[in-house]
Amino acid sequence: MGAAPQALAVNTALHGAILVVTIDNPPVNALGQVVRQGLVTAMQQAETDAAVRAVLLVGAGKAFIAGADIREFGKPPVPPSLPEACAAIENCSKPVVAAIHGAALGGGLEVAMSAHYRLALPAASLGLPEVLLGLLPGSGGTQRAPRLMGIKPATELMLGGKPMNAKAALKAGLVDRLAEGTDAVAAGLAYANELLAQNAPVRRTRDIVIADPAAALAELEVLKAETAKKSRGLFSPLKIIECVQAAVQKPFDEALAFERAQFIECVASPQRAGLVHAFFAEREVAKVPEAKLAAPRAFSTIAIIGGGTMGAGITVSALDAGFSVTMIERDAESIARGRKNVEKVYDGLIAKGRMTAEAKAAIMARYTSSTSYDDIAQVDLVIEAVFEDLEVKKAVFRELDRVCKPGAVLATNTSYLDIEAIADATQRPQDVIGLHFFSPANIMKLLEIVVPSKVSADVVATAFELAKKMKKVPVRAGVCDG
Incomplete structure (x- = not known):
């Protein structure tokens, strides 16, 4: 009798021609190093295995991926980085479908936007709330969201920090299709098989061309003026707008590098440290010994x-x-x-x-x-x-x-x-x-x-x-x- 195999944070299983990649890192599938590594490894497996014709990304439990692991912030980065994991997904030569059944927030939505097709179940919740922690999406969010949703709606989503539901995400162009029920694997497999039957191409978000750059930049100037007034003294909102401006003006890879540099500046800012401290403190203070003893x-x-x-x-x-x-x-x-x-x-x-x-x-x-x-x-x-x-x-x-x-x-x-x-x-x-x-x-x-x-x-x-x-x-x- 050997030791029981250690549960993996990312599991893969072949269903017909589709490699189902399940993120399983309870409680909310946060993107810690083991998850990022698991995603990169799974994409390598999909690439090299001739039996695999498409990939399905799903989350186990209640969430798709509810964000980065904020406990890692301020610590030395451990590879692979999230931008590397997102690139591995987007660069896959076989169609990748993300099936979202719960929260896809922050880095979780950045992973979903790196997939080629997105399906949402009724309870899905999609958002980029980084601004609430004094940050900005730092793994392609400021580059991919504007390409999928349009400049203004994407920038407003990032500046507001509030998530949207499945129907709103479909209307905004953030997802391609809605499915009924609660079983992300079944819904995702049905969609992936349908795409294969149609010979659907690999559709990389990075390749979407931003329409009418002059109008987009004019909209951003208006948002910039409003934001400067509204978020006086806050560091990250204007940085978000600068990153979206880069999405319009620079080639994708160059703009992605710019986004990462702004993200690192935000991580180093004392505002981020204060807002993250407040985030944990709010959760801590809500835990009361009396609540366990009495209703x-x-x-x-x-x-x-x-x-x-x-x-x-x-x-x-x-x-x-x-x-x-x-x-x-x-x-x-x-x-x-x-x-x-x-x-x-x-x-x-x-x-x-x-x-x-x-x-x-x-x-x-x-x-x-x-x-x-x-x-x-x-x-x-x-x-x-x-x-x-x-x-x-x-x-x-x-x-x-x-x-x-x-x-x-x-x-x-x-x-x-x-x-x-x-x-x-x-x-x-x-x-x-x-x-x-x-x-x-x-x-x-x-x-x-x-x-x-x-x-x-x-x-x-x-x-x-x-x-x-x-x-x-x-x-x-x-x-x-x-």
């Missing part, structure tokens, strides 16, 4: 105590997340001011053409205000945002303790006062937690979740659930100064 409490109605800048900002965040909100203020004048603070945000969006008056009316229908704590007896979650004074806050929490139903979550937005003391003003310290929003609360992404000693695990889990619904980045903090 969040159900909540659909929220009360906000205080209608100042902070109270109004939190109210807008809650309304935008779909909750019904009751605002409590001390007198009619403060109530009117609180409502005005909330409406001002939506009126600003209407003025910019980003919201209709009807949409505002629909949101404000979920907003009520009152001067009486008795009106919030049945709400599921209360956030206090009154003046930063311990005695004032304790008085508020004694009132909440008196009126709120059992099981309501009682949160304080204090930035530095002792939450333990606030919790001890109630008979239910297990329900009291800190939710520290940053001003303006409807815009700032960060939400500190401050965990006092007596709070129960399901309340902490509820706070993280609220952050998720409000699209905030939650950070767990202990009770301490600042």
Whole structure:
């Protein structure tokens, strides 16, 4: 009995005349060195084996390839590089089909664009999100996407960083065909066999001629001016545009070398290091010990105590997340001011053409205000945002303790006062937690979740659930100064 064979990150199997190349590097088939090497080896096998007439690239598991292995960034490169793997695919003398059933992002889409034909299944998601990490597509993405999609749509895809679904990708020219179902191998084999029956040629993306270079460059100038205004101080967006300009003006190989040089500059930039750190930090902070211990409490109605800048900002965040909100203020004048603070945000969006008056009316229908704590007896979650004074806050929490139903979550937005003391003003310290929003609360992404000693695990889990619904980045903090 020998040792069990080691699972390969890239497997090959011959199905009739088609070599099926499966990328199997869980969880998301990231393009680490073993995958890049596996792809190069598989293409050599396809080239030299006379029985192989076409190649099918598929991903195992949930994704096609969800991107480069960002843990390798900033470390010495280990060959083969991703541009070399992409070139091996594109240069193959037999037709190569990529069948995309899940995420094909970043380097994953660059691999797919190096294939000669692309098929997408309904759950496919295609994008070049490098800009979000302070990078640009560095393995031909800025050269191949414009050839497949056209200059402007490709540049906008790279500048926005958001993926597109299968239908949008077909319309954009990023894929050639849609298939039903979830079985990428079966759909891919059917398509590859059909291409063979038609004697379909090898179709290299690099050979597509960019139509009307003068118009393309004019479009890029407009995008450049808009981008310079919008992404002030960010390094990689303008570099993306320069790379697409190179795609229009230089021969493919020269433009590819230019793209690589810009990519390496981005990798070396402190912005990239900061954005990658933030990427991992966001994933890290979302992992909470309490979430494993307890499920969040159900909540659909929220009360906000205080209608100042902070109270109004939190109210807008809650309304935008779909909750019904009751605002409590001390007198009619403060109530009117609180409502005005909330409406001002939506009126600003209407003025910019980003919201209709009807949409505002629909949101404000979920907003009520009152001067009486008795009106919030049945709400599921209360956030206090009154003046930063311990005695004032304790008085508020004694009132909440008196009126709120059992099981309501009682949160304080204090930035530095002792939450333990606030919790001890109630008979239910297990329900009291800190939710520290940053001003303006409807815009700032960060939400500190401050965990006092007596709070129960399901309340902490509820706070993280609220952050998720409000699209905030939650950070767990202990009770301490600042």
